[in-house]
Amino acid sequence: MKLELPYLDHLAFKNQSQYKISNYNIFETLYNSLLENRNFQSQNTNIIEIENQCITILFQIFDELKEQAIEEREILFLEELFFHADRLLKEDINVYKARILSYNFNKNDSNFHDKKYTIGQISKQCLDKINFEIKDLIELFRKNALSGKTTREDLSMNSGQVVRKVVNELNKDFNENGILNLLSHYMGVKQTVIGVSVELSVPNSNWWNVDYSVYQRQPKTLYFHYDESIAYPKSIVYLSDVDENNGATSCVPSFNKNVNMSALQFIIGRAIACVGKTKGTKLNSFYKHKYHQTFGCPTFKNDFSKLPNELRFSSHFGWDVIPDSELEIFLLNDEVKVIGEAGTFIVFDGGTLPHRGGLLKSNERVALQVIFGNYNSIYRRLINKLKKYI
Numbered sequence: 001m002k003l004e005l006p007y008l009d010h011l012a013f014k015n016q017s018q019y020k021i022s023n024y025n026i027f028e029t030l031y032n033s034l035l036e037n038r039n040f041q042s043q044n045t046n047i048i049e050i051e052n053q054c055i056t057i058l059f060q061i062f063d064e065l066k067e068q069a070i071e072e073r074e075i076l077f078l079e080e081l082f083f084h085a086d087r088l089l090k091e092d093i094n095v096y097k098a099r100i101l102s103y104n105f106n107k108n109d110s111n112f113h114d115k116k117y118t119i120g121q122i123s124k125q126c127l128d129k130i131n132f133e134i135k136d137l138i139e140l141f142r143k144n145a146l147s148g149k150t151t152r153e154d155l156s157m158n159s160g161q162v163v164r165k166v167v168n169e170l171n172k173d174f175n176e177n178g179i180l181n182l183l184s185h186y187m188g189v190k191q192t193v194i195g196v197s198v199e200l201s202v203p204n205s206n207w208w209n210v211d212y213s214v215y216q217r218q219p220k221t222l223y224f225h226y227d228e229s230i231a232y233p234k235s236i237v238y239l240s241d242v243d244e245n246n247g248a249t250s251c252v253p254s255f256n257k258n259v260n261m262s263a264l265q266f267i268i269g270r271a272i273a274c275v276g277k278t279k280g281t282k283l284n285s286f287y288k289h290k291y292h293q294t295f296g297c298p299t300f301k302n303d304f305s306k307l308p309n310e311l312r313f314s315s316h317f318g319w320d321v322i323p324d325s326e327l328e329i330f331l332l333n334d335e336v337k338v339i340g341e342a343g344t345f346i347v348f349d350g351g352t353l354p355h356r357g358g359l360l361k362s363n364e365r366v367a368l369q370v371i372f373g374n375y376n377s378i379y380r381r382l383i384n385k386l387k388k389y390i
């Protein structure tokens with residue numbers, strides 16, 4: 001028996017007037033055939049055809065939903081949700097396509113494909129160099145934290161010369177220790193480090209607290225989430241020693257196999273986090289989104305709750321797990337925590353593997369959040385930049 005997602009029973013998401021949709025099981029079959037990497041060449045199945053069918057069905061679903069919406073805000077909500085769902089669906093399919101095409105020629109022998117993560121250590125030399133580069137930045141973050149400034153902007157940096165140097169050091173080390181090769185096999189296209197965020201985490205950040213008053217306590221699964229994209233594998237590299245009390249990153253590798261989640265929910269769940277967030281849009285003016293929380297605004301939570309059960313999911317589901325539910329117990333039992341000294345890293349597929357980290361009880365954590373991506377797209381961007389000057 002698979003576990004149910006929390007939205008079915010959660011009291012804060014009850015809605016008497018949920019939309020209804022026809023049976024779209026065919027979407028599951030089509031999407032999963034791409035996800036499962038079937039041998040398309042021998043079956044003579046056309047990937048493009050499947051892609052077009054998926055896109056058409058998603059469009060039909062939202063057409064059905066919009067017919068049932070009443071208020072202007074609800075229609076705008078559905079239009080924006082469709083925009084992001086369509087974008088993510090196309091991005092997902094591109095990832096599966098690259099994998100299918102490369103798998104037909106090159107079988108992947110790594111178990112990363114099943115586990116979706118691996119743990120290791122960067123070299124001492126790389127660690128020392130990075131620590132030297134970032135020391136002034138970390139001092140600045142510490143000053144911010146001491147004066148009560150604890151938003152992500154106050155305590156992290158993802159651009160500039162220091163960050164570029166860190167990217168270069170990591171690329172050298174991840175090349176030598178085989179991580180880039182492993183990810184290139186996994187993604188079906190050559191991977192490289194495309195971005196880094198240098199981060200300080202401290203215990204007085206409290207953005208993760210949830211205040212659904214329908215239950216007596218918060219779930220113990222706060223901040224479990226999937227990243228929005230499956231196109232960019234991630235790594236967290238510790239630059240300070242990390243244990244259970246100062247923000248260990250963790251993941252639940254057995255979650256996907258044990259939970260009843262459809263392909264549509266997987267797409268909608270990641271799209272919902274983007275809806276109504278763009279400042280200056282009419283939809284944004286209807287909501288009072290809370291920093292870093294998907295359902296901090298009650299009106300937005302209501303609009304989400306009107307979606308049919310077949311679609312309801314939020315990628316940041318950790319906040320919405322029902323206290324004392326089977327799901328909460330399962331997540332806590334199967335949570336794999338990455339504990340280790342400075343230099344320890346986890347590389348993972350954050351779009352497919354639920355994870356959390358950086359919630360501190362004491363002390364501090366210095367870490368790098370690393371984003372991998374397609375080597376060729378970086379190369380092409382560089383060429384385009386250079387062309388402007390030629």
Ligand SMILES: [Fe+2]
Nearest residue numbers: 226227350355
């Ligand atoms: Fe994440």
